[in-house]
Amino acid sequence: MRETIRFIRRGKIVEVANVDPMMTLLDYLRLSEGSTGTKEGCGEGDCGACTVAIGRSRNGKVVYEPINACIQLLGQVDGAEIVAVEDLAEGNELHPIQAAMVEKHGSQCGFCTPGFVMSVFSLYQGTDGAVGRDQINDTIAGNLCRCTGYRPIVEAALSVCASPRDDKFRKAAQDTAGVLDFITDDSDIFIGDDDRFFAAPASVDGLAALYARHPDAILVAGATDVGLWITKQLRDLPKIIHLGRVKDLDGVEDTGREILIGAAATYAHVEPYMRTIDPDLGELFRRIGSKQVRASGTVGGNVANGSPIGDTPPALIVLGATMELRRRDRSRILAVEDFYIEYGKQNRAAGEFVTGILVPKLRPDQIFRCYKVTKRFDQDISSVMGAFRFTIDAEGLITEARIAFGGMAGTPKRAKGAETALHGAGIRDTAAWAKAFAALRDDFSPLDDHRASANYRAETAHALLGKALIEAAGTPTSRTRLVGRREGFVHAAE
Amino acid sequence: MPLNSKVDAVTADSELAVIRKPLPHDSAPRHVTGSAAYIDDIREPAGTLHVAPGYAPIAKGRITGLDLEAVRAFPGVVAVLTAADIPGANDVSPKLIGDDPALAVDEVRFHGQVVFVVVAKTRDIARRAAAKAKFTTVAEAPAIDLADTTDTVLPEYSFGRGDVEAGLAAAPLKLEASFRIGGQEHFYLEGQIAMAVPGEASEMFVYSSTQHPSEVQHLVAHALHIPSSAVTVEIRRMGGGFGGKESQASQWAVLAALAAHKTGRPCKMRLDRDDDMIMTGKRHDFRVDYRVGANPEGLLETVDVVLNARCGHSEDLSMGVVDRTMFHSDNSYFYPTCRVLTRRMRTNTVSNTAFRGFGGPQGMTFAERMMDHVAYTLGKDPLEIRKLNFYQGDRDHTPYGMKVEDSLLQPLVTQLEASSDYWARREEITAFNASSRILKKGLALTPVKFGISFTLMMLNQAGALLHLYRDGSLNLNHGGTEMGQGLFLKVAQVVAEEFGVDMGKVAITATRTDKVPNTSPTAASSGTDLNAMAALNACNIIKDRLYTFIEAKWQVRRNQVSFRDNQVVIGNHVMSLAALADAAYVERVQLSAAGFYKTPKIAWNRDKAEGRPFFYFAYGASCSEVTIDTMTGEMKVDRVDVLHDVGKSLNPAIDIGQIEGGFVQGMGWLTTEELVWDKQGRLRTHAPSTYKIPAASDIPEHFRVELFQSEGPREDTIFKSKAVGEPPLMLGISVFCAINNAIASLKPGVMPALDAPATPEAIMRAVRGMTAA
Incomplete structure (x- = not known):
């Protein structure tokens, strides 16, 4: 049992006791440490002004990922190196990223700048050669700038990544990894007392026991949602159990027929595996939040917290994904679609937690499509999310249609009527399509809100079903889509 | 990859050593290292307290009871202040007309109006304590939308010339339409903040993230009932302003100073982002009703426009803002006979305020939509109609009587027409649209003519x-x-x-x-x-x-x-x-x-609607190409070319930065940025999770900005340069018109009914309207 958390700051091991469970990393940096280079722009992980890099040891190498310090709990960074914007320059000599930002006129008011520098820092450390515009757009999708219009920032990132990587972090990488390994142990962390604590158990058994003892505790994986309960809803969360140190819970495994996702595996970790199932699924994962969100947020968390607009559940549902839940030492397996009962209510008992999600791959006779419709392409929550899996036999008949939508009801939900209408029909049978469109009207009664009106949602669901059918019938996505085109991807089913 | 705005292309002036050089921002090395201090980064004096706001849960009505016991009892709270604690004037209205209290008394006029503040040891404690207040209220039905109200914050005002009704009656082509233009949240990355440090006697030193330190000084002095000479306001830098910190930074400075005055300790007030978006005003949104008469070639004869602005609950800067809408309702076009009439509507929403362009963008958006309307009705390319109607020759009098003497419209637009390859691309797009069922492309080239000077003469x-x-x-x-x-x-x-x-x-x-x-x-x-x-x-x-x-x-x-x-x-x-x-x-x-x-030469008599309100005009033009998905209403900007006039640039790097940033901000306003209030008057888009400003991937691959080369303005400006802060924002209108163009391709002869912002939903609505038309 450890009663402190440990991390590396500026080459030194820092050990902190008395960590309040709700203390954020940003408050630690700004208020405790007095490092004010990292800014608070929104306090909800959506603007990126608070971006810092977190270095962790992976297979003996230090890997840096960007995170939003405003909604990261200090306890979550145990075992990591924290790199903030002040740490890059050496004396008066700017880091190459900083020099490029100055040279390309990448800052105007400068308030978002530290966050951009740190996002690009993670890209710089995570790559060796030149990078493309798309990769830079994705790297900074979670950083908002209201002054520059981004062009000079993109140019700065392109230019610094076009040159060989050479900085003090590269030079110290070996040593840093060594120190990170040194401070990483497999003991449980428990700071506080039974009424107020931050805990980070190291094993599933330890987690099961602790959660059974404190079923009122909040389980935190990435804190990309729970962080807002603290910063925005001002809830008091006296008992926090962090899943990030639970051994094996963050793993992802390709079994050949399916992908097994540990409950604490981040989106960033899962994304490439999803891309092997289908390019649309990979793109869906890429469009979840931002790099910062994907480096912390987990698929397990996205499924478990039961948001009606959670972007992954509709796709997981049509793929026939199942999940494992555990309470004390008892486990059960549940189809993901059966987990959602109604708005705000899931099929999960007190003290029960998700351990993993099993996602079947596509068979050669299956076509998968998913679409996320948003006001802004990157880092936005969908107004409507549609996912489709059509199983088509040798005659071109649909033997099974699985269709699910997010944003159309209180939970992610299948369009059973539309599915039935397509069953047994030819994939190009437009009369069957028309029946499916009509049935879809009855499958849902969506709501009006700030993202979209009920009418738009209904029309968009119709449009997405239409798009999936048009594409399944053979129209290339260059003629059906503005973004996320599939041309260039070769897929087994097509 | 043609991300190729030209910073170094400006001819250096051999006479000059540092003027016209693309020097980096003076703070750039400090921005990139995190050492540029914003107000929240200033080391707090020992004993600094923190202030958080509290507001009633209604948009309109009366507070009949306010129980602050639990707030006061919250551990760490030092003081809870209400209007009764203000020693001087409870007024943060820019004109000191008393319609904008620092702390509301009894009457609530919008959801988010601050009623009390908590002063506590930490910001976190102050915020958590504020949430413990218990309000008893009598709510009334709020007027949220423009359609909900007939009440105004200022009298109706108009200018123009000629007999509009006779003109319209005689015009060979008569068109009329209404459309909506949405507001815009500033989304400065640094939210509103102030820190007040009490000095000797009654002195108060205030750090305020404000564009208007003198106003903050005067309002703090009024509120504390001390002379202005006792108040010093300092601001080294803001993390963005865009107009949002012109009049509306004052309230937070006044409240911090009030807390410092009451406790005798330094007090800092930094608004949470959501509170900032709920409690501070935005760009005015409009409903525009217009009638236009033109000849068969599309030359305008008569224009009659009614611009209805949602001003919110108080006047704030709505006089100047909506006047500027009027001054720019012509954009670059000569209106022989015209009437420009404005109504400034009072609603139970936050008081709308300055925002880059100060009403001008809304006026210009009207002018450009009217050009589109004439063009699509006549089956002509909108660029032809635009050029036909430019100020030129003796067609040089604006609706407010000022002569346009310095027009660069023809040379500038001609150059951009060529450099953007407008006509060849027009043909390519027409061919693309003919063969593409789901995806449709649109192209638009729109000009900007923006008047430079405060129209409130004393500010110049x-x-x-x-x-x-x-x-x-x-x-x-x-x-x-x-x-x-x-x-x-x-x-x-x-x-x-x-x-x-x-x-x-x-x-x-x-x-x-x-x-x-x-x-x-x-x-x-x-x-x-x-x-x-x-x-x-x-x-x-x-x-x-x-x-x-x-x-x-x-x-x-x-x-x-x-x-x-x-x-x-x-x-x-x-x-x-x-x-x-x-x-x-x-x-x-x-x-x-x-x-x-x-500033010399300028004069404006508002009552008589005559004079020369502007020292000169700044010009620009942009050409945007977009693709829309007619099934979902999604939109992507494919290419943007900009040519903009800054006279002879003092610093081309800074100027290009302003142009690019302004363009993107204008594009965001007209596309992804949507403000939504519910029927109870609560802003539902009060954070970046729900309010979407452009992100990096929204910027087209091809985004080329150039400075228009000229001998500089005819007027004596500083080293022959021109103002650049606001005019480029209106270059973003070309994106809106390009979207409209893509929709118009669905049915020749029909003007799409597209409202701003052109969100996927608005685009889909307009697309559906075409099929129905």
């Missing part, structure tokens, strides 16, 4: 304070504020140029009301025009004294003296500026000067 003045020290270093101060636009750098470039020294010799200092008093807000794009002129005046005053000194001491005429290359050349002597300054000091020459400037 500025002061600067310049010290030359004995070591040859210069300390520069002026009334303008730095919000990222590079103002401090540009003014410093002028001073460095005048004294012939390196930029490093000119110390750039924080704006402070005790150095330069009675300043105007940094607004109306005028920051450089005014403050650099005032600084130039200060330079000339000091240099005049030095010339006199030199003439006496070395018997050399002033035309034989020059300040250059970090030296002073005096006839055959050469000495350093330090040596000269020291010598002058020894001879008791004053080396400090207060400079002043007021």
Whole structure:
């Protein structure tokens, strides 16, 4: 049992006791440490002004990922190196990223700048050669700038990544990894007392026991949602159990027929595996939040917290994904679609937690499509999310249609009527399509809100079903889509 | 990859050493290392307390009970303050007309109106305690939408000429339509913040993230019932302003100062992002109703437009903002007979305020939509209709009577037409659309003509304070504020140029009301025009004294003296500026000067609607290409070409940054940025999770911005440069018109019914409307 958390700051091991469970990393940096280079722009992980890099040891190498310090709990960074914007320059000599930002006129008011520098820092450390515009757009999708219009920032990132990587972090990488390994142990962390604590158990058994003892505790994986309960809803969360140190819970495994996702595996970790199932699924994962969100947020968390607009559940549902839940030492397996009962209510008992999600791959006779419709392409929550899996036999008949939508009801939900209408029909049978469109009207009664009106949602669901059918019938996505085109991807089913 | 805005293409001026150079922002090295201090980064004095706001859960009605017991009892709370605690005026309205209380009393006029503040040991405690208040209220049905109200914050106002009804009756082509233009949240990355530090006696030192330090000073003085001389306001830099900190930074400064006054301790108030978005005003949204008469070629004859603005619960800056909408409802086009009428509607929403363009963008969006309407109805390319109606020849009088004497519309648009390959792309797009069922492309080239000067005449003045020290270093101060636009750098470039020294010799200092008093807000794009002129005046005053000194001491005429290359050349002597300054000091020459400037030639009589409100116009044009998905309403910008007039640039890197940033902000306003209030008057889009400003991937692969090369304006502006802060925002209108163009391809002869912002939902609605039409 450890009663402190440990991390590396500026080459030194820092050990902190008395960590309040709700203390954020940003408050630690700004208020405790007095490092004010990292800014608070929104306090909800959506603007990126608070971006810092977190270095962790992976297979003996230090890997840096960007995170939003405003909604990261200090306890979550145990075992990591924290790199903030002040740490890059050496004396008066700017880091190459900083020099490029100055040279390309990448800052105007400068308030978002530290966050951009740190996002690009993670890209710089995570790559060796030149990078493309798309990769830079994705790297900074979670950083908002209201002054520059981004062009000079993109140019700065392109230019610094076009040159060989050479900085003090590269030079110290070996040593840093060594120190990170040194401070990483497999003991449980428990700071506080039974009424107020931050805990980070190291094993599933330890987690099961602790959660059974404190079923009122909040389980935190990435804190990309729970962080807002603290910063925005001002809830008091006296008992926090962090899943990030639970051994094996963050793993992802390709079994050949399916992908097994540990409950604490981040989106960033899962994304490439999803891309092997289908390019649309990979793109869906890429469009979840931002790099910062994907480096912390987990698929397990996205499924478990039961948001009606959670972007992954509709796709997981049509793929026939199942999940494992555990309470004390008892486990059960549940189809993901059966987990959602109604708005705000899931099929999960007190003290029960998700351990993993099993996602079947596509068979050669299956076509998968998913679409996320948003006001802004990157880092936005969908107004409507549609996912489709059509199983088509040798005659071109649909033997099974699985269709699910997010944003159309209180939970992610299948369009059973539309599915039935397509069953047994030819994939190009437009009369069957028309029946499916009509049935879809009855499958849902969506709501009006700030993202979209009920009418738009209904029309968009119709449009997405239409798009999936048009594409399944053979129209290339260059003629059906503005973004996320599939041309260039070769897929087994097509 | 054609991300190729040209920063270095501007011809260097061989006469000039630092002016026209693409120097980086003076704070850039500190921005990138995190060492540029914003107000929240200033080391707090020991004992600093933190202030958080509390507001009633209704948009309209009366507070019949307010139980603050639980707030006061919350551990760590030091004080809870209400309107009764304000010793002076409970008013933060910019004109001190009493319609905008710092803390509301009894009556609630919008959801988010602050009723009390909590002062506590930490910000977290203050926020959590504020949530413990118990309100008893009697709610009334709020007027949220423009359609909900007939009440106004100001009387109806119009100008124009000729008989509009007769003109419309006689016109061969008559069109009319209504459409909506949405508002816009500033989304400065640094939210509203102030820190007040009480001094001796009644003194109050206030750090405020404000574009208008003098107004903050005066409002704090009024609220605390102390003289303005007892209040000093300082701002080194803002993390963005965009107009949102022109009038609406004051309230938070007043409340921080009130807390400091009551507790005797330094107090800081930093709004949470959601509170900031709920409690501070935005760009005015409009419903535009217009009628237009034209000849069969599309030449306008008569224009009648009614611009209905949602002003919110109080007047704030709605007089000037909506006047500017009127001044720009012509954009670049001559209206022979016209009436421009405005209604400034009062609603139970936050009071709308200044936002980059100050009402101008809404007026211009109307003008461009009207051009589209005429063009699509006549089956012509909108660019032809635009060019046909440009101010030209004796068709040069604006609806408010000012002559357009400096038009660059024809040469500028002709150049962009060629460089953007407009007509060849028009053909390609027509061919694409003919063969593409789901995806449709659109192209639009729109001009900008923007009037430069405050239309409130008294604001067209500025002061600067310049010290030359004995070591040859210069300390520069002026009334303008730095919000990222590079103002401090540009003014410093002028001073460095005048004294012939390196930029490093000119110390750039924080704006402070005790150095330069009675300043105007940094607004109306005028920051450089005014403050650099005032600084130039200060330079000339000091240099005049030095010339006199030199003439006496070395018997050399002033035309034989020059300040250059970090030296002073005096006839055959050469000495350093330090040596000269020291010598002058020894001879008791004053080396400090207060400079002043007021804009010449301008006048505006609002009652008679006559005069010349603008010193000059800034011009620009942009050409945007988009693709829309007619099934979902999604949209992508494929290519943007911009050509913009900044006169002769003081700093092309800074200017291009302003143009690109302005364009993107304008594009965001008209596309992804949507403000949604519910029926109870609660803003539902109060955070970046729900309010979407453009992200990096929204910027097209091809985004090319160039500066229009000219001999500079005919008027005497600072080194022949032109203002650049606001005009480029309206370049974003080309994206909106390109979307409209893509939709128009669905049915020739029909004008799409597209509202702004063109969200996927708005686009889908317009697309559906075409099928129904």
